[in-house]
Amino acid sequence: MNKLVRMEARLFLRDPAAVIFGILLTPLILVILGSIPGFRQADPALGGNRVIDLYVPILIAMALGMIALNMLPAQLVTYRERGVLRRLSVTPARPRDLLAAQLLVHLVLMALGTVVLLALGRLAFGVALPADLVAFTVALVLSAAALFGIGLLVAAAVPGVKTAQGIGSVLFFPILFFGGLWVPREVMPSGLRHVSDATPLGAGVQAMSDAAAGHWPQPLHLAVLAAYVLLTWVLAVRLFRW
Amino acid sequence: MTVIEVTDLTKRYGDRTVVDGVSFTVAEGEIFGILGRNGAGKTTTVECVSGLRRPDGGTVRVLGLDPHRDADRDGLRRVLGVQLQEAALPERLRVAEALDLFASFYPNPADPRALLADLGLAEVRDTAYGKLSGGQKQRLSIALALVGSPRIAILDELTTGLDPQARRDTWALIEQVRARGVTIVLVTHFMDEARRLCDRIAVIHDGRVAAVDTPDGLVARVAAGQRVYFRTPAAVDEAALAALPGVDAVAHEGGELAVAGRDVLLAVVTELARQGITPTELRVEQAGLEDAFIALTGATA
Numbered sequence: 198m199n200k201l202v203r204m205e206a207r208l209f210l211r212d213p214a215a216v217i218f219g220i221l222l223t224p225l226i227l228v229i230l231g232s233i234p235g236f237r238q239a240d241p242a243l244g245g246n247r248v249i250d251l252y253v254p255i256l257i258a259m260a261l262g263m264i265a266l267n268m269l270p271a272q273l274v275t276y277r278e279r280g281v282l283r284r285l286s287v288t289p290a291r292p293r294d295l296l297a298a299q300l301l302v303h304l305v306l307m308a309l310g311t312v313v314l315l316a317l318g319r320l321a322f323g324v325a326l327p328a329d330l331v332a333f334t335v336a337l338v339l340s341a342a343a344l345f346g347i348g349l350l351v352a353a354a355v356p357g358v359k360t361a362q363g364i365g366s367v368l369f370f371p372i373l374f375f376g377g378l379w380v381p382r383e384v385m386p387s388g389l390r391h392v393s394d395a396t397p398l399g400a401g402v403q404a405m406s407d408a409a410a411g412h413w414p415q416p417l418h419l420a421v422l423a424a425y426v427l428l429t430w431v432l433a434v435r436l437f438r439w
Numbered sequence: 440m441t442v443i444e445v446t447d448l449t450k451r452y453g454d455r456t457v458v459d460g461v462s463f464t465v466a467e468g469e470i471f472g473i474l475g476r477n478g479a480g481k482t483t484t485v486e487c488v489s490g491l492r493r494p495d496g497g498t499v500r501v502l503g504l505d506p507h508r509d510a511d512r513d514g515l516r517r518v519l520g521v522q523l524q525e526a527a528l529p530e531r532l533r534v535a536e537a538l539d540l541f542a543s544f545y546p547n548p549a550d551p552r553a554l555l556a557d558l559g560l561a562e563v564r565d566t567a568y569g570k571l572s573g574g575q576k577q578r579l580s581i582a583l584a585l586v587g588s589p590r591i592a593i594l595d596e597l598t599t600g601l602d603p604q605a606r607r608d609t610w611a612l613i614e615q616v617r618a619r620g621v622t623i624v625l626v627t628h629f630m631d632e633a634r635r636l637c638d639r640i641a642v643i644h645d646g647r648v649a650a651v652d653t654p655d656g657l658v659a660r661v662a663a664g665q666r667v668y669f670r671t672p673a674a675v676d677e678a679a680l681a682a683l684p685g686v687d688a689v690a691h692e693g694g695e696l697a698v699a700g701r702d703v704l705l706a707v708v709t710e711l712a713r714q715g716i717t718p719t720e721l722r723v724e725q726a727g728l729e730d731a732f733i734a735l736t737g738a739t740a
Contacts, residue, residue, distance in 0.1 A: 199543075200539070200540050200543040201540070204529075204532065204536065204540055207536070208529050208531050208532060211531040212531065275529075276529070279526075279527040279528075279529075280523065280525050280526035280527050281526070281527065281528060281529060283491065283523060283526055284523055284526035284527075284528070284583075286490075286491065287489050287490065287491060287516065287519070287521040287523070288516055288541060288544045288545075288587070289513055289516045289517050289544045289545060289587075290544040
């Protein structure tokens, strides 16, 4: 198991696309947004927040979406398609150890990305660290579990790599849209925001923002996230074929 | 001692019965061949033995363990090395890393370095899997099947994709492995490979066992005849040849005349001399495993 995790980590670092999209892209976007002077000024329309303040949780969500919806399913489906899972299933190791190793590596990646974004936001642009760290961690972990669940479900239900990548991207954009990547939730029309409340990253970003501002996330958002976690994981475990 | 016992194995895909009542036993220390045409059910049979597929009927016991019982699963996989026909590794995984990783799965693995050397992979130890040639991938796949120091190794299409020298090297390696007491199940459609390596062979045809015997025993089952091949400068009275005692058939095969029968060489040459014809490129071939195989599985292909 140890060796499998190390192998996955090594393979990840050898894949330039994975390193760029998994690690470097979101901090880069944060730096670009932060270098626009207007985004560093408090805006009464945003409740006195600055644009850059809003974007830290949104970019954390974006990194999460890329890892969970694009990278994870593509990897797993590739392994199945190429016979790696079958090969492993005739050794004393089990394919589900490989699955666990994959999840672990992607989870660590996500955690690292989050720390980098928070630190960069704080050091470079004076974005306050989450006021309620416990609540923030809960919101982050729930969001991650929901998105990894969706990614696993894609990997479970889709036979080919190309299809998996396609479906991953098709899911990525609307989920990120409702998470506020293009139009932050604060400035969404209220009808749109209600729809957003029911999406995994709509609920996830709001829960993280609430925690960052120092209060416990709303029950609605936690419930939405929990529902996604439950539904996707149960289905993925049922449908997964080695 | 019997290490593998397959009884009445049946496997269906949809309404197609791919393996239909296959039974055989493999004794400890032997090289047991499973020979058959493409699609005969060889791979499905060994996949049931290695636990990859669940049989629809019959029983499989490997060292007394049932590959499909969860309680037996781990114990079996520690002593069983499997080479799969279609299995790849992650593209960016390097040869030595793959071998180390697989070695870590087993309680008493073989020395990965020695295996790399034995299989001629030492030079590519730091090469990524995706950059290996077909033959190198095949050899790595054999190494992975052996790295756990298995008591039984199941090798599916061992030398497919290897060049002639690499095939011979691989055969020598398999003989070394057997000399260490490992029982080997070899799936193949190559006659020369089966003849060279196998102690006993199960011929599988249309999902059934057509025969289980030693290579010589299989050959002896079809009348141990011979064929006399030659070319002639002028037309031959073929009817006279066919009428010779002991001759079964006379046929044209690619510009050559082939006379099949038993102990017919002298009679054929004498008859040709009587007709005033001097044969060229005269040669005699004894019936071999291929003839036995064709006789056992029917001429239709």
